[in-house]
Amino acid sequence: xxxxxxxxxxxxxxxxxxxxxxxxxxxxxxxxxxxxxxxxxxxxxxxxxxxxxxxxxxxxxxxxxxxxxxxxxxxxxxxxxxxxxxxxxxxxxxxxxxxxxxxxxxxxxxxxxxxxxxxxxxxxxxxxxxxxxxxxxxxxx
Ligand code: BOM
Numbered sequence: 001x002x003x004x005x006x007x008x009x010x011x012x013x014x015x016x017x018x019x020x021x022x023x024x025x026x027x028x029x030x031x032x033x034x035x036x037x038x039x040x041x042x043x044x045x046x047x048x049x050x051x052x053x054x055x056x057x058x059x060x061x062x063x064x065x066x067x068x069x070x071x072x073x074x075x076x077x078x079x080x081x082x083x084x085x086x087x088x089x090x091x092x093x094x095x096x097x098x099x100x101x102x103x104x105x106x107x108x109x110x111x112x113x114x115x116x117x118x119x120x121x122x123x124x125x126x127x128x129x130x131x132x133x134x135x136x137x138x139x140x141x
Contacts, residue, residue, distance in 0.1 A: 005122065006129035007080040008090075009034055011141045012055060013134075019054035023047050023108075034134040036119070043119055049112030066107040068094050086127065093121045 013033030019025075025047040033055075035041050056062045059076055063069045070091055077087035097117035104110035122128040 001082070001085060002127055002129045002133065004077075004080055004082050004086040005090075005127050006133035007137055007140070008077055008083075008086070009037065009129060009134050010137045011080070012059070013138075014141055015055040015058045016051060018058065019051045023051035023054050025051040034131055034138070036115075037129055037131055037134070043112060043116035046106075046108045046112055049108035049110070049115065052115055053107060053111050066111065067098055070095070089125065089127065093125065094118055097121065 013036075016025075016030075016033040020027075025045070029045050030036065030041070030048060030051075036043065053062065053066060056068075060072050061069055061076060068091070073091050073094070074087045077083045077090050080086075094114065097114045100117060101110050101113040104113060119128065
């Protein structure tokens with residue numbers, strides 16, 4: 001659900017500042033991670049892909065090939081309130097997007113395409129959070 005996704009995003013987003021330098025993601029492109037979900041934010045910058053990869057690695061969500069670690073992602077999402085209602089869907093949506101862009105050799109470029117695909121599909125599935133929902137739970141993490 002969107003409520004659960006707001007918690008996952010709030011927690012995941014805390015890793016952005018740890019990753020900003022190495023990913024070269026400028027605050028002008030994305031200042032706070034939760035703006036990822038804004039209607040007018042375009043998920044297109046290669047540096048955002050690098051940042052998402054770096055952030056994911058902080059929580060062991062990727063395998064050595066920079067693809068999602070299914071079991072760890074499942075457990076990560078499950079660790080949030082009512083996470084069990086979102087975890088399987090989230091893994092399914094991300095994996096479906098990974099399959100569509102598997103031919104892109106550059107990891108950062110591929111991950112940003114996967115993230116953009118995930119944003120579209122999460123909206124379609126009705127599990128994309130409103131930014132206000134994320135802001136309401138930021139202080140919990
Ligand atoms: O193949 C690379 C897999 C990358 C997984 C992350 C994709 C989604 C990132 C963008 C949105 C994040 C929102 C919430 C936290 C996700 C863990």
